[in-house]
Amino acid sequence: MAKRLLQEVLIYAVSAVFSCMVLTVGLKRIENMRENSSPAAQRKREIAARLGRPIQTNSYEEFWPRAQE
8 A cells, every 4th residue: 555655656756857847848948038138138238338337127128129120
């Protein structure tokens, strides 16, 4: 009885780990802003250096100039 229960718990744990891995890989693959985040951060640093102060932007403000190019 205890052996079967332990076996079922182990199967559920392995299944949960596998599901989390698949979900993580899938979400990283479909994330379309990931490749654009580094250039946006570089652009933000350049603007902050020109202004001489830190700037605060949201994701829409960072995306919009790229959409216009």
